[in-house]
Amino acid sequence: MRVRPTTLGTKGLLLLGALEFTFLASGYRNLFFLLIAFCCSLGGLCLVWSVANLRRLAARLHEPPFAPADTPRPLRLELHCRKARVDLAVELRVRGEWTEIAYAPTATGTIELDAKFPGLPRGVHEVQGMRVLTRFPFGFFRARLDLPVSATLVTFPNPDAADRDELGLDHHSSSHMAHAGQRSPSVAGLREFRTGDALADVHWKASARRGTPIVKEREIESGTGIEVAIDRRCAPEALESALAIATSVLLDRRHDERRLHLRSQDCALEVGPRRNGEAQALRWLAAATLLPPSAPPVPSTSAACLWLPARTAGGS
C-alpha cells in the first residue's frame, strides 16, 4: 500500500510549515502549540485512517467482455471488505496508463460495481494492473492499494469503421454475402418457442394442441454459409477496413446463425451456430497484424468467398 499527499494535503503541509516556522520564531504559547498539535493530529490520523480504509480490501474483475474498438466497454467488478469503506476509486492499467473505471462512495461486505472502460484501439490488451484509491477521510492523503488482476481486453475492429470504398466493395456486397444463404427447408423436429424465433417457424397446430408456442426446428445446413478471406498483405488502412468488414459480417450472422468461414494466411476459423467459435474469431480479428508482401497467399477458397480487400483481376 502506498500513500502520497493530495493537492489539498500539499497545501495543508505548506500551511503547517508556515505555522511551525512562526511557532518556532515566536515565544512559546500554549494555545499556539495546541493548534499545531491539532493540525498534526488531524494530518497524522488522516494518514492512518486513509490506510485503514483500504485494509483487507479485495477486488475481482469479472471476465471483461469483448468490445469494438473506440467504444466504451462495460465491466463488472466485485469489491469485498468486512467493514464499511468510503470513497473507493478503482483504476486499471492498460497500455501503460491508469484509467479509473469505477467509483464507490461507500461499500460494505461484497458489492458489485458496474464499471466502464473507455474505448481502446483494436487489439488484445492485457490488463497490467488494478488498484483501489481513496482520499477518505479528510482528503489530505491518497492511499493506494495494488491488487492482483489477470485479464485481457479484447478489442475487435469496430464494424462501423469499415471503409468499403477503399476495399473496392460496393455498399451492399458484404451484407449481400451475409444474407446470401437460405433457410433450410428440412425440419428436424419441434421444440418450444424461444425468444428470437421467427414467426414463420411457429407450428400453429402443435401450439394449439400443447397450449404453448411450438416452433419447427430446422436442420442446420453444414454446406451453406459465408466464407471470408482476408489477405493481410496490404496497406494498414486497408487491413483495418477489411477486419472491420469481416467483423461486421461475423456479427451480422448472429441473426440467422449461418456458418462463417474466416480465412487468412495463418488462420482458418469456422464460426458455427450458437456463436460457437465466435469468441475465437473476434480475438483473431482483434489481434490480426499486417504481413509483408512476400508472405504466402491465403489458401484457396470457394468461388463465393468474400475477399478482403477486394481482389483485382490477376491479383494473387
Added chain:
Amino acid sequence: MTDSLFPMLLVLTMFDLGFVQITEAVPGTGLLPLWLLAAGSPWLRRMQRYTTYRVIWNLCVVVVFAMLVNHASTTGLLHMLEDGLLLAVLCQVHLLNNVSDSQRPDLVFFNSFLIAFVTSFFSSDLMWSVLFVLHSLAFVPALQIHVLAQRRLALGRRLTLSMIRDGMRRTVVVGIVTAIVFVAWPRNFQREGWLGGTFMLREEFAAGLAEEIRLDREHRVFLSNEVVMVVEPSSGQAEDVPTHWRATAFSEFDGSSWHPQDLTYFGARASDPMWERRPDGSWDRELPPGNGVVRVRLIDSTARRLICPLESRSIRMGRAEGLAFDPQPYGVLAFVQPDDASGQPIVYSIQLGANSGITRASARARDRLTSLPKSRVPGCLPELAARLRAQAPPAADEAAIARASCAWLQQHRSYQLPGEPGFASDIESFLLGTGSGHCEYFATALALVLRQQGIPCRLVGGFLAHEWDPQMKAVVARARHAHAWVEALMPDGSWITLDATPAADVMQGHTAHLTWWRAITAELERLWQEVTDFDADKRAAWLQRLISMPVDHPFPTAAVALAVFGLFYLARRRRQVLPAILKLQRAVRAAGMTLRAGETPRELLVRAGSAQLTPESLAALKTAALEHEALRYSSEATAEN
C-alpha cells in the same frame, strides 16, 4: 463547491464570523453586513453565473481592501491586525458566495482555519475555546464531505448525515490525540523564539505591566490568562497573602502619561527602606517584624523585577540561578541585567513586615510627590479636591483624607475597560463622571486629588493577587491581574496603600457581564485556564499522575481498562453481527419472548401468533423474521454455506 458541501462551508463561515466578532476587532454592528451576506449566500450564490454579480463582488472586495490598507497604514499595528482579520473574513464570505461548482474550495478551508488561528492571539478566552470546539466539529465533517463531493455525485441526505456523524466521531478522536500530544509532548515552556522580542505583537496590547502608563491610548486591551506568579502562604490561608504586589512606581505625571520614579533624583532625596544583601544571598530591610511568610514562584519575569508587596521585610532566594539584583529606591529589587532571567521560574520566599517601614524623604522630594503637571491639569480638579476635603472632618489627618477620597472615587465612578462603550476619553471626563475608566484612571484620579490637597503620593504598578487556587493552596496572579494603585506618603514617613478601583469590578474583570450560569462558565473557565496555563510543572504532574495511577488507584484504573476493553469488544462483536439478526433480536426482546434452542424465526413467529402480543409487536416480529429469512436463505448465503 458542490451543493452537498455548501451547507458545511456556510456553517464554517458563520463560525469564522463568530471568531472575529468575539475579538471585537470590528466594533458594534460593523460585521452585520457580512453576517447578512453569509446568511443570504444560499440565495445569492445562485447568481454566480451572472458576470455582473461577480464583478460587483470583486469590486467591493477591492474597494474594502483599499480602505483597510489605508486605515491600517494610518492607525498602527493593532489596527493592521484587526483590518487583516476583517479582510480575511470578508474574503471568506466572498468565497462562500462566489466559488462555483467547478472550483475547488480548498481556500475556504484554509482561510477558515487561519481565522480561528489568528483570533486566538486576540481573544484566547473561554468563548474562543467553545467556538473552536464547535468549529472543529464542523471543520472535520466538512473535509469528509468535501472528499466525496469532489466526485460531484448527489450524496443524498442519508449519506451526508452519516458522514457528519462519522466526522464528529473522528473529531473526538482527533481531540483526544491532540490532548495527549499537548500533555505528553516534551517542550520548553519558556522558549523565547528566534525572533525574540521583535515578535511581541500580542504582548504589546495585552493587559500587563508597562514601563510607562499612558492614558491617551484608546485601544482595547487583551486580558491574558497567562500566569505571572504563584504565591503560596506558609499558613495555607488565602487571607495571609497580600493583595497588592508591587513591580514599579511612577511619580511624574505630565497630564496624559505617568513616568517612572526618577531614580537619580529620588535616590538621593527620598527612599523606601533600602534592601541590603546578606552574606547568605538573602535581602533584608528595616521593617517592623510581622508573622507571615509567603513563597513566590515568578513564572513570567518580563517585568525584570522581583515582584513583592509593600510590607516585604526579607527575601530569600530559592531558584534564581545567576541573577543579580539592584535595589530600587521605591522598594523593589530589579535585575541588574535586563535579560538576566534564564526563562525558568524564579522562586523566592518573602517574610512580611508589620507595615511599610519609614521612608526617608526630603521636603523637596515631598514637594515633587505633590506636584501637578504644568499643563493639561483637568479644570475640574481643584473643585473636586475642595469638595472632597470639605466632606472630611476638619481635624482629619492626611491618611483619613486620603482614604475618604479613595472611598469617594470607589463609590462615585464606574469601572470600564478601554475600548468598551462609555470609556472616558481622557482623565478630565473621568473626573467629571461623564466616562468610565479602568484602574489607571482611578489611580490617576486619586493621585491628582491627593496632590491637589498637598498629600504626597505616587502611582504603583503591579498585580492584584486575589485568585485563590484551592488545589494548589496558592494565590495565582495572571497577566490580566495587572493593576495600578496609589501609595500616599504620610507625615511619619510611612506609605499607605490606596486602591480607588472598585474591588468587585477588578476581580470580576471581563466576566462581570455573566449571569445565572456563571457557576458553569466559571468551571469551564477553570478548565480552559488549565490549558492556557499549562507549564512544565503541570506537565510533570500530569505525567506522574498517569504513570502512578495503576499503583495509586488500582481498582478504578482496572475498572476503566475493563470498561474500555468491554466497549471495544462489544463494538467489535456488534460489527460482526448482521443488522438483520440484530433487528430480529431486538424485536424478540421487545415482544417479551425468547428464542428457544433450535427454534427457527418462522417457528417463533407461529408461536408468537398464539401468544397475547400487541399487533405492533407482532408486525415488528414478522418483519424482522422475514428480513432474517431473506438474509439467511438468500442465494449468496446459501452459496457461502
